[in-house]
Amino acid sequence: MSLDFLITTLIIVASPGTGVLYTLAAGLSRGPKASVVAAFGCTLGIVPHMAAAILGLAALLHTSAVAFHTFKYAGVAYLLYMAWMTLKEHGALKVELDNSGRSVLQVTVQAILINILNPKLSIFFFAFLPQFVQANEAHPLARMLELSAVFMLLTFVVFVGYGLFAAAIRSHVITRPRILTWMRRAFAGAFVALGAKLAVADR
Numbered sequence: 118m119s120l121d122f123l124i125t126t127l128i129i130v131a132s133p134g135t136g137v138l139y140t141l142a143a144g145l146s147r148g149p150k151a152s153v154v155a156a157f158g159c160t161l162g163i164v165p166h167m168a169a170a171i172l173g174l175a176a177l178l179h180t181s182a183v184a185f186h187t188f189k190y191a192g193v194a195y196l197l198y199m200a201w202m203t204l205k206e207h208g209a210l211k212v213e214l215d216n217s218g219r220s221v222l223q224v225t226v227q228a229i230l231i232n233i234l235n236p237k238l239s240i241f242f243f244a245f246l247p248q249f250v251q252a253n254e255a256h257p258l259a260r261m262l263e264l265s266a267v268f269m270l271l272t273f274v275v276f277v278g279y280g281l282f283a284a285a286i287r288s289h290v291i292t293r294p295r296i297l298t299w300m301r302r303a304f305a306g307a308f309v310a311l312g313a314k315l316a317v318a319d320r
Contacts, residue, residue: 122249126268129245130275135196135231135311136162140276142203142304143224144283145290151224152280158228160273163242165233167265170242171258185236189315192234196312199231200305235315 131137136159144152232238242265250260290296 119249122264122267123271126271127275130268130272135235135308136228136272136276137279138304138307138311139199139228139231140280141283143228144280145287145300147220147224148287149281149284151220152284153277154221154224155228156273156276156280158225159232159276160269161225162229162232163238163269163272166235166238167242167246167268169239170246171261171265188234188236192236193312193316195230195234196308196315199227200308200312203301203305203308237315 140152140155140159143155246261246264249264250257254260290300
């Protein structure tokens with residue numbers, strides 16, 4: 118495992134994006150357990166993209182405008198939906214004191230969908246993983262699976278860190294309605310901004 122791969126992965130994972138945003142929201146609104154669940158869901162959400170990259174299916178998204186735009190606009194629509202629900206106090210920043218099984222399932226599904234509905238991830242892994250596989254590698258598939266496993270582990274660890282930090286300051290947020298209102302607006306705006314960024318993304 119090269120140091121270059123580990124450093125590059127950490128930079129990519131720690132960079133603010135939809136997964137980080139959603140994990141922070143889960144920690145703030147539902148506590149530490151939900152933040153870990155969100156981190157796990159976001160990690161699961163990148164599995165299909167990695168599988169697509171390893172199997173070469175990401176090339177289809179790169180060459181087919183119809184496939185790419187179908188996934189892209191589904192992702193944009195979902196991010197806008199998340200923004201609207203956040204503003205309506207039923208989405209990512211809905212404060213819940215009851216960490217029921219239904220709530221856990223909802224957090225998991227939303228986290229998975231956030232990452233699945235982003236075609237840029239498949240293309241990113243399609244371009245990213247092969248850079249760290251030597252041309253003379255005896256078992257390239259096994260190597261890519263190993264790199265993917267490390268990437269997922271680091272994703273989970275970093276996201277849990279973000280989420281637990283948010284959960285730690287949760288009590289200071291949910292007891293102040295004005296702060297919570299502004300945070301809902303900020304998170305909704307961030308979801309819209311990420312949706313707009315995805316909307317103008319090209320293959």
